[in-house]
Amino acid sequence: MDNTLPSGSVHGASFYEERGHYRGILSWILSTDHKRIGILYLCSVLTLFGAGVLLGFLMRLELITRGPTIMGPQTYNEIFTLHGVIMLFLFLIPATPGVFGNFFLPILIGAKDVAFPRLNLLSWWVYMAGAVLAITSLFTGNGPPDTGWTFYVPYSLRTGTNVPLAVFSIFVLGFSSILTGINFVTTVHRLRAPGMGWLRMPLFVWTLYATSWLQILATPVIGVTFLLVIAERVFGIGIFDPAKGGDPLLYQHLFWIYSHPAVYIMILPGMGIISEIIPVFSRKVIFGYKAVAYSSIGIASVGSLVWGHHMFVSGYSYTAGVLFSFFTFLVAIPSAIKVYNWVATLYKGSIRVDTPFLFALAFLVQFSIGGLSGLILGALSLNVFLHDTYFVPAHFHYIKFGGGGFAFFAGLHYWFPKMFGKLYNKKIANYALLISFIGFNTLYFPMFLLGLEGMPRRYYDYLPRFQPLQVVSIVGSWILVLGLILMFGNLIRALFKGEKASANPWGGATLEWQTPSPPPAENFEKIPVIEHGPYKYR
């Protein structure tokens, strides 16, 4: 690929220099430029990610000895609830679409911006409002919610803690998510550059498209469910209250009708990032483009039919259990198609082992472990045995953190030179990855074993026989935090002291690498005309 593209735009200025109407902080928080909004999201989600990591770290630390170590049971319950709410609703769901989706979707399809730039800015503001409400819920009422991130009734109706404000903040965050979804679907339909047919779109765009549909169709369901919880708490309407004839099981259905697809909202865009990285560093067209593209849609649609696998022991009919188990196995197929195609892309490629590629490999390992353990949980009979044990958090941390989170880090290291025009120290980044990888697996793998031995999740205390593995897992959390500090320290250092990045440091073939680093406000001098698929190498 051509590495010597001119840096500096038509006007010789990147989007950082073109401030528009406003100066200072206002040029950011009032900007409708999709790239600036992407950076706004980056700062916000990473701040909250830091808070989530801290809470998770404290939660682990509490378990280092039996009985109360650094906190009591009530605080422990509040902390695991907050950890879940922050990591899922404030980090994973908005992270990849909000940051990389906003920054790169228009560039990848050869557009100047998203379809509704002002709505895009509004979605960030609504996100911030939701974040502020969530934080307010910690310090008002009778303390932060202690229900777990699922807010299961009837406990969430009975607990004295501040459930109504917390669920309202998630309602608001859902609004932000919906606005992003509407914007992206319309953008993909209307703003593709001339010649960019559906099958010439980069695979990251395909995953964003599938994700956006999930955001549009699933989010309102949890919105209204949480409104019902608020109405229940404030007015006592009785819909979910067994004392008045209501059925708590229906809450679980409505909750998971959104929250299971939400798992795919968290992982699909991450899969898109991996689909971008692997062909670039294998110098090869992705193997089975169509299969990878359509499997995103497959995951999104079949993934909407599997919510009941969270409720195998909640008390519904055996037939329902069998059906939900069947669909759960079915959704493994499109996921496996992706993994096999990524691996097949490596085969006979001229692989360039570079930092983003290593991140993608870490993703492949961890995502595969997470996915396969998901099948174990999806099997009806095994689930009865493993339900609510450590096996479950081990599984979903492998998917959401080892998969979604590491894919986000991979994207950050892949697109960092483009977003900021600076190169980071690759050696330190590689070490940071190695340390995080070791830390991650030391932290979560023992949880599988603990789960198999019967350690229940969400307990702040445990039997003596669990202690050795708990301590291993806790040491893992220290290593992981060390790795993350090194990783982000290295990136922050690069912001100030990094070498200037060329337009195309990795030799990528997609459109973002044909603009200068960082891109000009207009993205392209003139809208490109697309004549071939996205991964053309020689």
Add this chain to the structure above:
Amino acid sequence: MNETARMTAEKHRDYTGSKIGMWLFLSTEVFLFVGPFLLYAVYRYRYPTDFHNAAAGLNLVLGILNTVILLTSSLTMALSIASVKKGNKKLSMLFLMLTILFGIVFLANKYVEWGAKIEHGIYPNSAALLKHSNGEIIFYGLYFFATGLHGLHILAGVILLSVMAVLIAKGKIDPSDFIKLENSGLYWHLVDIVWIYLFPLFYLIR
């Protein structure tokens, strides 16, 4: 190039894009109401007799009146858009005002209806209601939640249409650019359709 120059240079409108965006938003509204409708279906199946008895307590006359009002308001809404397309600003304004008025009358009726129920001690968690059977408590819980949520949508619609009226008065909506009014109309029709389902489910199952 500064921001102002860029804005004027790029002041192209994507009519289809705006329509797609609006329809996507409307689909989220549909899924918002799917929740209560699903709950209704399950509870109706579980407590058929209680639902039948509880529905008899609702005021059918006011229900029919409100249905007629909303249906008529959808007509005036459509006429308002048609008038704007033909360039008849005054007529469009008149029809829009009528639509807003119908919306307000609907809410006033709802107020009277709810007020009468509350007067008789029938509201969520009231001592009088809790003496009824479980199915009736659930029926009224769903009734107040669903019609309340719908009422909020009518209120939002009235505010939205009032903003549109200001835009028409200022000449910002004209035959060359009426997508905002058209999208507001789509929203209004959706809220209308939701009522078309709520009405038989709560009033006509006696």
